[in-house]
Amino acid sequence: MLMPVPDPVIISQKKRLVERLRKVLPANAVIDDVVETRAYECDALTAYRCPPMIAVLPSSTREVSEILRICHEESVPVVPRGSGTSLAGGALPTADCGAAWIWNFFGRWCIAYGRLCRPRRGAYD
Numbered sequence: 801m802l803m804p805v806p807d808p809v810i811i812s813q814k815k816r817l818v819e820r821l822r823k824v825l826p827a828n829a830v831i832d833d834v835v836e837t838r839a840y841e842c843d844a845l846t847a848y849r850c851p852p853m854i855a856v857l858p859s860s861t862r863e864v865s866e867i868l869r870i871c872h873e874e875s876v877p878v879v880p881r882g883s884g885t886s887l888a889g890g891a892l893p894t895a896d897c898g899a900a901w902i903w904n905f906f907g908r909w910c911i912a913y914g915r916l917c918r919p920r921r922g923a924y925d
Contacts, residue, residue: 803850806895810876814853824866831855
């Protein structure tokens with residue numbers, strides 16, 4: 801499978817995008833180092849790999865809202881990603897993906913009972 805050709809305009813916005821994201825997220829929640837983003841280049845389906853330009857680790861609904869607002873204002877795509885198991889459809893980032901939105905904080909919002917997940921009290925998405 802051929803990956804889409806990255807948009808050079810979006811790639812050129814990386815520094816500005818990282819700066820804006822770091823203003824609304826904790827420093828460790830914005831991953832822009834090329835080596836570190838490789839951890840998010842694929843899920844359990846390893847036949848297709850493409851590291852995202854940036855990975856973000858939001859921990860609240862407010863942070864998710866800010867990420868989406870900033871990326872929308874910059875016309876930068878966002879790819880939601882779970883824990884990388886491929887069980888939820890296998891989201892694959894592109895090289896010009898401004899934010900691979902990592903859902904590994906989901907356990908804070910729900911309690912898993914085998915194949916069932918019940919939302920925690922007061923949790924919303």
